[in-house]
Amino acid sequence: MTKVMKFGGSSVQDAEKIKHVCSIVIEESKKSKIAVVCSAMKGVTDLLLSSAKIAAEGKTGYKENVENLLSKQEKAVNELMSGNFAQEAVKHIKEKIIGELKNLLKGVELIKECSPRTLDLIASFGERLNNFLIASYLKSIGKKAAYIDSRSIIKTNKQYTKALVNYEESYKKIKEKLFKEEEIPVITGFIGSAEDGSTTTLGRNGSDFSASIIAAGINAEIIEIWTDVDGVLSADPRIVKNAFVIPEVSVEEAMELSYFGAKVIHPSTMIPAFEKDIPICIKNTLNPSAPGTMIVKNPKPHSSPITGIASVNDVSIINIVGGGMIGQPGFASKVFDIFAKNDINMIMISQASSEHTICIVCLTDDAKKALLLMQEDLSDELKSRAIEKFELKENFEIVSIIGENMIGTPGIAGKLFSTLGDNGINVYAIAQGSSERNISCVIKKEETEKAIKVIHKSFLGV
Numbered sequence: 001m002t003k004v005m006k007f008g009g010s011s012v013q014d015a016e017k018i019k020h021v022c023s024i025v026i027e028e029s030k031k032s033k034i035a036v037v038c039s040a041m042k043g044v045t046d047l048l049l050s051s052a053k054i055a056a057e058g059k060t061g062y063k064e065n066v067e068n069l070l071s072k073q074e075k076a077v078n079e080l081m082s083g084n085f086a087q088e089a090v091k092h093i094k095e096k097i098i099g100e101l102k103n104l105l106k107g108v109e110l111i112k113e114c115s116p117r118t119l120d121l122i123a124s125f126g127e128r129l130n131n132f133l134i135a136s137y138l139k140s141i142g143k144k145a146a147y148i149d150s151r152s153i154i155k156t157n158k159q160y161t162k163a164l165v166n167y168e169e170s171y172k173k174i175k176e177k178l179f180k181e182e183e184i185p186v187i188t189g190f191i192g193s194a195e196d197g198s199t200t201t202l203g204r205n206g207s208d209f210s211a212s213i214i215a216a217g218i219n220a221e222i223i224e225i226w227t228d229v230d231g232v233l234s235a236d237p238r239i240v241k242n243a244f245v246i247p248e249v250s251v252e253e254a255m256e257l258s259y260f261g262a263k264v265i266h267p268s269t270m271i272p273a274f275e276k277d278i279p280i281c282i283k284n285t286l287n288p289s290a291p292g293t294m295i296v297k298n299p300k301p302h303s304s305p306i307t308g309i310a311s312v313n314d315v316s317i318i319n320i321v322g323g324g325m326i327g328q329p330g331f332a333s334k335v336f337d338i339f340a341k342n343d344i345n346m347i348m349i350s351q352a353s354s355e356h357t358i359c360i361v362c363l364t365d366d367a368k369k370a371l372l373l374m375q376e377d378l379s380d381e382l383k384s385r386a387i388e389k390f391e392l393k394e395n396f397e398i399v400s401i402i403g404e405n406m407i408g409t410p411g412i413a414g415k416l417f418s419t420l421g422d423n424g425i426n427v428y429a430i431a432q433g434s435s436e437r438n439i440s441c442v443i444k445k446e447e448t449e450k451a452i453k454v455i456h457k458s459f460l461g462v
């Protein structure tokens with residue numbers, strides 16, 4: 001069996017956790033041909049991004065962050081290895097990897113500017129440090145392992161911070177590079193490179209996606225995403241204490257859940273896996289014997305009306321209000337064009353049938369940016385009163401119920417709104433995708449937790 005095992009930041013956050021993960025890897029390597037993909041240690045990507053921000057302000061506070069990062073790495077090396085192995089690893093980390101990071105941040109400090117391209121290069125250090133460390137540890141205990149920098153195998157365009165993958169090129173490189181020797185490849189998640197060799201990233205949480213691309217490239221039989229919970233749960237366990245593991249979910253359900261906020265898997269992970277028909281299993285590093293969740297094309301049907309609940313934090317509503325939009329063909333497309341041209345994502349859209357208002361829901365930062373652009377680009381419509389006004393309403397969240405069983409089942413939306421209404425929770429906007437697998441509603445930020453809890457109780461009984 002060929003499999004890709006991906007370990008997230010909390011599974012590889014220090015020497016003790018790395019040892020544990022490596023014991024899982026070694027056990028598995030006796031039975032299967034495996035490729036390992038790891039994230040940065042938990043918190044390291046955030047630390048790198050905040051260091052870049054400090055440096056771009058021309059301040060030097062980032063130096064302390066880099067020193068902390070270096071001592072964290074040195075400590076991990078010394079707890080994992082000794083003698084020559086430890087010396088070599090520390091030397092490489094200090095001189096090569098951290099040395100390059102220091103130079104880069106110094107450059108950013110001097111020019112007081114950090115482009116998205118430079119930001120991606122800075123963000124790449126977390127995965128590079130950690131996978132180098134893990135591969136070195138495996139070698140130090142006599143295992144055949146190779147550190148692979150995924151910039152040599154994952155090819156993307158230049159949409160820095162959220163690059164788009166060139167699958168054909170990537171699959172070719174993955175096939176050429178992996179499994180040439182009898183060794184376990186230990187591969188950086190999250191990062192890739194553009195045609196000109198510049199470093200790109202696949203977006204926050206992107207190591208899951210990297211694992212899936214690699215699995216598709218080597219035609220693996222399964223992808224395992226190892227994290228710190230027992231699988232995909234019916235809701236975020238930090239909100240619903242009684243959330244339970246869903247043994248099987250469909251690819252579409254997994255996509256909807258992750259797109260609408262379930263952090264346990266990156267939404268794009270399902271794309272290459274689905275195309276090559278590779279199942280994904282979510283497993284818990286802290287509880288390896290638990291069966292986890294399987295994401296498959298045709299899961300066993302669930303007995304409950306919904307499969308899970310997810311939420312997107314920190315969104316805002318933009319209302320475009322005006323009588324002049326009535327019956328004007330092409331008006332909505334003018335609005336959508338502004339979003340598309342400026343790379344701004346709309347999460348939800350609805351237009352009242354009177355056509356008097358178009359309501360768009362986006363992440364708050366995006367909404368603010370979009371509002372300014374619309375005021376500028378639609379100034380003629382404002383002057384002619386075709387648009388009366390733009391309204392920005394902040395401090396909202398999207399709560400979504402998701403599940404295959406919702407398809408063709410009447411009464412689900414009614415039950416959702418009566419549950420919220422009975423608990424005094426006001427709904428500001430609603431959308432149901434045409435797939436019928438998702439109903440999303442926008443509610444006040446301070447009511448989200450309560451909403452998720454009462455919906456969970458009403459639909460899932462606990």
Ligand code: ADP
Nearest residue numbers: 008009010227228231232233235236262263264
């Ligand atoms: P990793 O570091 O392994 O990539 P993440 O922190 O990205 O892990 O994702 C795992 C976390 O996602 C869990 O610890 C859990 O708190 C959170 N989470 C949110 N919604 C869900 C859900 N529906 N099912 C499971 N975990 C969820």
Ligand code: ASP
Nearest residue numbers: 039045190204205206207
């Ligand atoms: N280290 C990256 C992040 O924190 C990618 C990942 O962990 O998946 O976003």
Ligand code: MG
Nearest residue numbers: 008205263264
């Ligand atoms: Mg993650």
